Amino acid sequence: MADRGRNLRQGYALLAPALAVMGFGLAAPLLLMAVTSLKSQSGISFSQGWTLAQYGEVLGRASYRSLFLRSVLISGAVTLVTVALAYPMAYFVAFHARRKFVWLVALTIPFWTSYLLRVFAWKIILGFNGVINSGLMRLHLIDQPLQFLLYNPFAVVVTLAHAWAAFAILPIYVSLEKIDHSLLEAASDLGDSAFRRFLRVTLPLSMPGVIGAAILIFVPTTGDFVTPQLVGGSKGTMIANVIEVQFNSVGNWPLGAALSLVSIAMVGVLAGLFVAGARAATRSAR
Amino acid sequence: MSFLSISQVSKSFGGPPVVDRVSLDVPRGEFFSLLGPSGCGKTTLLRMIAGFEAPDSGTIAIDGEVMNAVAPHQRPTNMVFQSYAIFPHLNVFDNIAYGLRKLKLPKDALRARIEAMLSTVRLEGLGNRAADQLSGGQRQRVALARALVREPKILLLDEPLGALDKRLREAMQLELRALQRKVGITFVLVTHDQEEALSLSDRVAVMEKGVILQVASPRDLYDRPSSRAVADFIGEINFFHATVRELSDETATINAGLLGVLTLPRANLAPGIKSDDHILLAIRPEHVGFAAPNFAGQSVTGEIAAATFLGERSHFHVRINGRSDPVAVSGNAPPVGPVHLVFPPEKLMGLPVSRDA
Amino acid sequence: MKNRALFLYAFTYLAFLYVPVLVLPVFSFNNSEFIAFPLSGFTTRWYASLAADTAMQHALGNSLKVGLVTALLSTLLGLTAAKAVTHYRLKGAGAALGFISLPLFIPDIVLGISLLLLLGALGLPLSLAAVVLGHMLVCVPFSLTVLIARFEGFDRNLEEASADLGENGWMTFWRVTFPVMLPGIIASLLLTFITSFDEFLVAYFLSGTEATLPIYIWGQLRFPERLPTVLALGAIILTVSVGLVILAEYVRNLGVKKPMVGA
Numbered sequence: 001m002a003d004r005g006r007n008l009r010q011g012y013a014l015l016a017p018a019l020a021v022m023g024f025g026l027a028a029p030l031l032l033m034a035v036t037s038l039k040s041q042s043g044i045s046f047s048q049g050w051t052l053a054q055y056g057e058v059l060g061r062a063s064y065r066s067l068f069l070r071s072v073l074i075s076g077a078v079t080l081v082t083v084a085l086a087y088p089m090a091y092f093v094a095f096h097a098r099r100k101f102v103w104l105v106a107l108t109i110p111f112w113t114s115y116l117l118r119v120f121a122w123k124i125i126l127g128f129n130g131v132i133n134s135g136l137m138r139l140h141l142i143d144q145p146l147q148f149l150l151y152n153p154f155a156v157v158v159t160l161a162h163a164w165a166a167f168a169i170l171p172i173y174v175s176l177e178k179i180d181h182s183l184l185e186a187a188s189d190l191g192d193s194a195f196r197r198f199l200r201v202t203l204p205l206s207m208p209g210v211i212g213a214a215i216l217i218f219v220p221t222t223g224d225f226v227t228p229q230l231v232g233g234s235k236g237t238m239i240a241n242v243i244e245v246q247f248n249s250v251g252n253w254p255l256g257a258a259l260s261l262v263s264i265a266m267v268g269v270l271a272g273l274f275v276a277g278a279r280a281a282t283r284s285a286r
Numbered sequence: 287m288s289f290l291s292i293s294q295v296s297k298s299f300g301g302p303p304v305v306d307r308v309s310l311d312v313p314r315g316e317f318f319s320l321l322g323p324s325g326c327g328k329t330t331l332l333r334m335i336a337g338f339e340a341p342d343s344g345t346i347a348i349d350g351e352v353m354n355a356v357a358p359h360q361r362p363t364n365m366v367f368q369s370y371a372i373f374p375h376l377n378v379f380d381n382i383a384y385g386l387r388k389l390k391l392p393k394d395a396l397r398a399r400i401e402a403m404l405s406t407v408r409l410e411g412l413g414n415r416a417a418d419q420l421s422g423g424q425r426q427r428v429a430l431a432r433a434l435v436r437e438p439k440i441l442l443l444d445e446p447l448g449a450l451d452k453r454l455r456e457a458m459q460l461e462l463r464a465l466q467r468k469v470g471i472t473f474v475l476v477t478h479d480q481e482e483a484l485s486l487s488d489r490v491a492v493m494e495k496g497v498i499l500q501v502a503s504p505r506d507l508y509d510r511p512s513s514r515a516v517a518d519f520i521g522e523i524n525f526f527h528a529t530v531r532e533l534s535d536e537t538a539t540i541n542a543g544l545l546g547v548l549t550l551p552r553a554n555l556a557p558g559i560k561s562d563d564h565i566l567l568a569i570r571p572e573h574v575g576f577a578a579p580n581f582a583g584q585s586v587t588g589e590i591a592a593a594t595f596l597g598e599r600s601h602f603h604v605r606i607n608g609r610s611d612p613v614a615v616s617g618n619a620p621p622v623g624p625v626h627l628v629f630p631p632e633k634l635m636g637l638p639v640s641r642d643a
Numbered sequence: 644m645k646n647r648a649l650f651l652y653a654f655t656y657l658a659f660l661y662v663p664v665l666v667l668p669v670f671s672f673n674n675s676e677f678i679a680f681p682l683s684g685f686t687t688r689w690y691a692s693l694a695a696d697t698a699m700q701h702a703l704g705n706s707l708k709v710g711l712v713t714a715l716l717s718t719l720l721g722l723t724a725a726k727a728v729t730h731y732r733l734k735g736a737g738a739a740l741g742f743i744s745l746p747l748f749i750p751d752i753v754l755g756i757s758l759l760l761l762l763g764a765l766g767l768p769l770s771l772a773a774v775v776l777g778h779m780l781v782c783v784p785f786s787l788t789v790l791i792a793r794f795e796g797f798d799r800n801l802e803e804a805s806a807d808l809g810e811n812g813w814m815t816f817w818r819v820t821f822p823v824m825l826p827g828i829i830a831s832l833l834l835t836f837i838t839s840f841d842e843f844l845v846a847y848f849l850s851g852t853e854a855t856l857p858i859y860i861w862g863q864l865r866f867p868e869r870l871p872t873v874l875a876l877g878a879i880i881l882t883v884s885v886g887l888v889i890l891a892e893y894v895r896n897l898g899v900k901k902p903m904v905g906a
Contacts, residue, residue: 008731008732008733010731011727011730011731011732011733012727012731012733013727014723014724014726014727014731015723015724015727015728015733015736015739017719017720017723017724018720018721018723018724018743018783018787019724019739019742019743021720021776021779021780021783022742022743022745022746022780022783025758025761025776025777025779025780026742026745026746026754026757026780027742028761029754029757029758029760029761030753030757032757032760032761032764033753033756033757033760036760085656088649088652088653088656089652089653089656091649092649092650092652092653093653096646096649096650097653103653105888105892106657107657107660109664109881109884109885109888110660110661110663110664112837112880112881112884112885112888113664113667113877113880113881113884114841114856114857114860114877114880115841115843115857116843116857116860116861116864117667117860117873117874117877118663118664120864120870120873121663121664121666121667122663124666124670124678124679125662125663125666127679129677129679130678130679131666131679134679134681138681162659162660162663165660215748216747219747219748219749219750220750220751222750223749223750223751223752223753223844224750224752224844225752225844226843226844226861230864240750240752243752243756244752247756247759247848253760256756257756257760260752260753260756260757263750263753264749264750264753267750268748271748336807338803338806357806357811358803358806358807359805359806359807359808359809359810359811360809363807364807364808365803365804365807367800367803367804368800369798369800371798371800371801371803371804373801373804373805373819373823374823375822375823375825384805384808384818385807385808385809385810387809387810387818388809432804432808433807433808436808436809
């Protein structure tokens with residue numbers, strides 16, 4: 001207790017297990033993936049020697065490039081829609097709800113069903129004979145079932161926006177809740193209308209929560225193959241579907257590795273650009 | 287050997303020493319305070335007595351036993367922390383009883399002891415109260431009770447009254463004093479509030495930058511500070527530059543510049559001052575007098591620059607010729623017009639010019 | 644006026660969240676293999692068939708096992724790392740935290756695949772143990788977040804006070820550190836368990852022959868006649884989760900004394 005040197009050693013010792021596990025489970029595998037992406041597969045084993053052929057394949061093929069583009073657009077759309085819809089909801093709970101805890105619980109309950117079943121539920125709702133179509137037909141509002149609801153990017157966006165709603169609401173709520181109310185009172189005292197005050201004080205101060213929510217949603221959605229597979233159809237496949245196929249059957253593991261790494265890099269760069277851009281925009285908006 | 291003996295203790299945290307070769311002796315049963323500004327090393331010294339820091343050199347002994355190698359949980363000391371450190375998951379009773387677990391007292395004996403302590407700190411009936419429902423003053427008393435119930439040889443208090451508002455603090459100061467007298471345990475208190483140190487303690491050690499400037503009773507610190515630093519820290523004071531003209535066994539004749547030539551009792555000079563030395567004459571604001579218009583003795587003419595009404599007395603800043611800083615005077619309303627300040631020689635203190643010893 | 648509009652929005656949003664979820668119980672009682680309107684009458688046969696579904700029960704058991712182990716290990720790692728980072732001034736603590744939180748920024752599919760490669764390279768079989776490792780990667784960042792928040796509110800003096808009052812290191816941990824941290828520990832256990840229980844992407848690649856519940860469900864989704872049974876399962880999971888949260892909230896409020904007047 002008395003010796004500072006011993007204290008520090010204790011501290012590092014406590015940190016070591018977590019670092020070791022993460023090192024083993026994260027660093028080593030990713031390294032391995034990088035290595036694998038530089039090989040090529042013949043039959044069920046890897047051939048000797050290194051090659052950049054896989055990257056050539058990934059970046060060269062038009063179909064892959066368009067798939068990357070589509071994935072980014074879909075994830076981007078999902079992020080935008082989810083955050084935009086969630087913000088007023090979080091705002092309501094933070095500033096106008098009387099029993100905040102009850103609202104928060106009510107908002108998270110839908111997410112205690114299995115993720116797969118939630119996606120499947122949308123399949124049921126949007127399908128040809130699904131809830132919306134059969135309901136509308138019953139009410140004689142349409143004669144033929146609507147075709148555009150399912151098996152396309154639209155369905156993927158709607159499903160993912162629903163699935164990730166809680167991940168948007170909670171971070172935004174937390175950053176709104178933290179705003180010191182005396183700041184808002186000061187803004188009013190200095191002449192701002194409620195709307196101006198929102199734009200000049202509330203919104204900028206809630207930005208960290210918004211940015212956090214955006215990243216939290218954008219990154220995982222790029223790697224989801226379940227939703228595209230269930231509701232995306234052929235028009236709504238995303239990059240993760242292609243990756244999954246490479247690893248499931250005897251696909252092309254090096255190709256899959258290369259696809260994965262390019263995918264992470266792309267997502268990482270975009271996320272980084274987004275955060276930097278959002279911060280700059282917040283600063284200049286003062 | 288005294289009860290608490292600190293001998294040449296030093297401690298540094300990788301830079302200049304925070305505690306620099308400090309030696310102190312505290313007799314049994316004394317209320318002793320460590321007084322100084324933030325960063326002077328007083329809290330570090332206290333934590334070394336408790337065992338939470340180890341001295342780089344020097345020894346600390348309690349009741350004859352050297353404590354350097356003894357872990358905190360085995361020392362005969364108990365501490366009241368600045369944040370009180372009340373265990374949030376235990377109620378008042380369990381908080382106070384916490385340190386008695388090892389004694390394995392039978393239930394009735396334990397209950398009796400805790401109840402007695404509750405009444406000593408005037409928290410009767412609050413045994414069942416949850417920790418998060420206590421007021422600041424109550425938490426402070428629980429922290430006290432928790433430490434005292436173990437009957438330590440020394441009770442250490444780390445700025446225990448800092449978090450309380452003024453009125454509560456003053457009330458708690460009286461209680462603390464009475465409590466110490468009642469239980470008779472040696473108290474060592476750390477504070478930056480000189481009023482607190484002066485009102486509570488039998489003796490005070492004034493610290494600055496890791497070094498002890500002076501150890502004395504509150505009266506002696508106030509009336510006979512040994513250096514400018516101590517005089518400056520304790521209460522308010524006026525300084526004048528002067529030179530020693532002549533010294534005899536009983537008196538000292540001082541050439542006091544603006545104040546003229548004065549003769550003071552020799553005892554008013556700090557030890558070690560010699561003839562022809564450049565010194566500082568110091569006098570407290572309440573000892574500077576306003577002369578009546580027909581006063582015949584030595585006085586200095588001045589003009590009131592500012593006056594503050596403080597209730598029973600008023601505080602004045604008086605400008606005199608040849609001096610840029612005003613003289614602080616504390617007293618009742620002076621006559622109108624130019625004032626004449628009287629500096630009674632027996633109230634003047636002579637201090638060495640350098641800031642430290 | 645603005646309030647009214649916002650209130651309306653809130654309720655509409657809530658409805659949007661719940662409607663898909665309500666599909667589950669509604670059609671789990673529907674007496675038809677086809678998931679479409681109009682409804683065909685009430686039945687409990689789908690629930691009954693769950694009792695006979697040994698494959699499902701086996702998968703459920705696997706998910707519970709994996710969930711419990713993941714929760715315990717993730718919370719333990721999160722506890723030690725959180726204490727290390729908040730109580731000691733370690734150099735590079737920020738970098739270490741960033742590294743541990745990396746899985747939050749990597750799509751789960753990549754985590755699963757890279758672990759698959761690692762196991763292949765080491766010659767280790769795919770198994771529930773591998774799933775636990777994968778889930779730990781995902782769950783430790785959550786555990787860490789909860790526990791760091793809890794540690795930061797923890798008065799350092801409490802442990803010193805305990806030592807001052809005569810308790811050695813181990814007793815101090817047992818009598819002070821652990822009880823005060825307990826709500827955080829329970830929150831971490833719950834959060835990591837739920838995350839692991841529902842996790843599909845990583846488990847999909849690593850589980851080998853032993854299926855977890857989400858993998859079992861995925862397998863069933865391609866058979867239309869199995870669907871109502873699967874919905875029944877989903878409805879049960881939902882009910883149990885809601886029940887657990889209500890129970891947890893009730894227990895949490897048991898330990899809190901009502902404030903007294905004039906303290």
